[in-house]
Amino acid sequence: MKKIKWTLAILLIGLLVIGYFNYPKLNLISGYASKNLASNVFLAGRDAYLVNKIDHNMPLIGLAKAEINPQENAATASVYGLLPRKSVYKEGLGAVLTNETYASHNFNIIPKRTKRSDSLPFPFGNKGIEDTILQNVDYDKLEYVLSSAISDSVQKTRSLLVVYKNQIIGEKYTNGFTKDTKILGWSMTKSILGTLYGILDYENKITMDYKPFPMVLGTNGPKEDITLNHLLRMQSGLAWEEDYFKISDVTRMLFLDSDMTKAQADNKMIAKPTEIWNYSSGTSNLLSGILRKQFKTHQEYLDFPYSKLIDRIGMYSMLLETDLEGNFVGSSYGWATTRDWAKFGLLYLHNGDWNGDRLFSEEWIAYVTKPTKHSNGTYGAHFWLNAEGKYPDLPRDLYSANGFQGQRVFIIPSKDVVIVRTGLEEQSDEQFNTLIGNILRTIK
Incomplete structure (x- = not known):
């Protein structure tokens, strides 16, 4: 007993x-x-x-x-x-x-949106799609590749879209999803946020050697050497733990903080800038906070991503969610339809020029696709790269916006192709290598 x-x-x-x-x-x-x-x-x-x-x-x-x-x-x-x-x-x-501090949104203003009348087909408008048959595309084979990916219940792909020479040559959705369904891009939102700095740079309103510490963010010491370039490349030297399966820096920020822009800024330095590469959602939200400080009013800050990027290229479905203090959660919370995510990729495919309207310079493309030190050629400036053959069978000039659970916008300049994949299950590099390779082989 x-x-x-x-x-x-x-x-x-x-x-x-x-x-x-x-x-x-x-x-x-x-x-x-x-x-x-x-x-x-x-x-x-x-x-x-x-x-x-x-x-x-x-x-x-x-x-x-x-x-x-x-x-x-x-x-x-x-x-x-x-x-x-x-x-x-x-x-x-x-x-x-919400949390114990705020039971609801604590501000009343919302972004001003501008929607132009539609007179053009995708991508420069939303009035349908071109139905021209391209002779060098094997449409039957492409349909088989896309259908096979969508029907694979293990991989949980929700949408696949292939754009070649500005035309949608393949588009497939799983049950319950359509071309009008907004899908969370998770960390693909980081690439949206980074692009806002490319626009400011093109407008000569900021430079990548700008130092936000201590004047803007109010701290002294080693942080004062951190530049925008270091932050965009995730090499600031600030401590950060990006672990979603325990209580870590990133989970505390996303699920406990009222102001998500402070989590990374408040962390200690563990190395000098450029000495290490450390992927950090806190860094992207810090950049969102720095962006807010470039404007005199909260309204101007809320309007900027829409007037200068999102609505400007007709991504009318996109919405960037904010935290309780009204900061865009640039690390994670951008929503858009699959077609509008493709438009973002096409903006980069066209080197920042949108049907005659230049949003950022061609030099910005070179900047974001330049491999960051210590990233093994996989990261540029808020974009992921294939510079050292992470996907061995795919072109080395491929770069992408990546998000949790396998959200991707692949940009492949040498093939004049943009591919969007959304889903509910993370894919391995090998799986993406196979899928994208199979798609590219349908274009002769």
Whole structure:
């Protein structure tokens, strides 16, 4: 009997220890489920039941019970009733995860949007697509490649779009998704944010050697040597832990912070700029905060991405979500249709010129595609590269905007091709090497 009691006591202590160390994670689990449900339902117009059943069917997140409150434009989630979190949606700003400090959005202004009348087909307009048959494209083979990828239930591809010579030559969506469905780009948003600096550079309003510390961000010491170039290349030397499976810098920022621009800025230096390369979502949100300080008013800051980039090239579906302090979450929260994500890729394919309207210089392309030291040729300036053959069978000039769960915008200048893939499952380099290779082989 005594042995049984000791065994039960040890088990109880073990459960208490496990609970003690995992209880804070519940905050992150319910926070993710709440935020993701609110954005998908109110922003993307998806069904709450399917989001819970499919999108949240992943490790730990599946433990959360998330529900929609349509009267409040809100979503709540908890894990067995513990640590409930609430996200609220506001038109023009997206959904935001509230906390003890803020129960809702704490500001009222929203971005001003401009939509021009449509008279042109994709990509320079939204009035349909060209139906010209290109003789060097094997459409039957391309259809087979795209259909096979979409039907693979393991890879969970949601959309595939291939643009060649400005024409959509292949487009495929899984059930429940169409050309009008907004899809979260996750870290593809980083490339959107980086492009805003390319526009400011072209307009001679900022340079890449600009030092935001200490004058703008209020700190002294080694941080004062950090430049925009270092931040865009993820080589600032600031400490950062990008781990989504535990309580880390990135999960605290995304699911606990009211102001996401401060998380990276407040961290210590662990190396001098350029000595290390360390991928950091906190760096992208720091850049969003620096961007805000380039404008006199909050309204000007909110308007800038839309007037100078997004609406300017007709990406009318795109929305950049903000944090509770009204900063764009440039690391993660950009939404757009697959076709509009393709337009962004085409802007780069055309070296910054959009049907005669130049947004940034050709030198900017060379800048973002120059390999960053210590990245093994895989990273430029807020874009990913194939400079050293990460994808061995694909052109070395390929570069891309990459996001969590395999979101991609591939830009391949030597082939005059842009390919967009969205999904719910991360793909390996080998899988992308095969998929993109198969697509390119359909163009003779």
